[in-house]
Amino acid sequence: MNRRIPVGRACAATLMVAGLALAGAPAAVADGSGEFDEKEFLTMTVDHHFGGVRVAELCVDKATRADLKGLCGKIEREQSEQVGTMRSWLRTWYGTDETPSVPPETRPMLEELSGLSGRTFDVALSRHFAQHHREFLPDADKCRKHAKHAELRALCDRMYETQAEEIGKFEAVIAGKPITVNTGQGGLAAASAKDDSAGTAGWLAAGGVAAALGTAVLGRRMRRQ
Template structure:
């Protein structure tokens, strides 16, 4: 994602208020898994889930915007098809995450783009042909790696099973898309895809 770590976390007081919307948690040592239409049962998990969902919505919105330019400017049909797949999947996931924020935490949230994101999109408008495809794939690979790292953290920190299932899917799908774009960069342009040593 755009930040090294998720930074938008609701404060402890807000998390406590969110938790009050759900069933009262018992005093036992083991916390039961979160249930549908209720907030996470631990304050830390509630804070984490809200921050993660908001940040991932923003992150997905950037990928959607990038994919829209790809459909207009890419020259390889294979890349256009991948961009269409990214656009459709991440739009659907944005809607799902917005629904969870509303249903679990009473939060209505719309995607936001930072000034840096908007500057990046402006730069993409200046690229054409091979330069566009190279820069697009290299940028989307970096974008995906950030999402993969955050999805892996989500698997450790989130309570809702629906959310951890989404994070597992994000990791699997985006790793496959990274591999595909790395292959195309090497085959079409003899360029490195920027493969890091690890995802964490």
């Protein structure tokens, strides 16, 4: 004799099975990451980085702060290298290439910055670059989680972490605060043009103290003789 299962219990059991199935499903199914297109990301990022390199070159040429110049020089070198790497992956993995070009949204930025100078340039450049990075972070985050190739996931993870950190540095420049930049090969860029006089005064003061101490020591030696 078949026992009838109450409808409520049957629905609960069905929902439980469905929940267990979803829990065990790959993350790509659960969060829609199957939509990530690796080739499209590479193509887009080549141009995005190329635009960033052009802005960084302008910054190195026009920025008044040594630390900002150092940050832009670092971005210029790193993103130029990454453009070459991603183009090589496009050729190897997909049999295609992307000739770098400045994205349409970056061109007005370059035109605006070309007409600015002094601290006005430094602040406008920093605002634009911070926004440039913020717009890229969601794509980099999706890439580092869902790209098919491990080397691309590693690159996207590095780009995400680096650009998130650089946003903070650009915000510091906007606020008029100094930053420290590792320019590579052990070099650091920390001094700003605004603070050069203060730094020079500090060195002169330190030199004056050293000179005074040296004179005192010499005087004591002469008295002993």
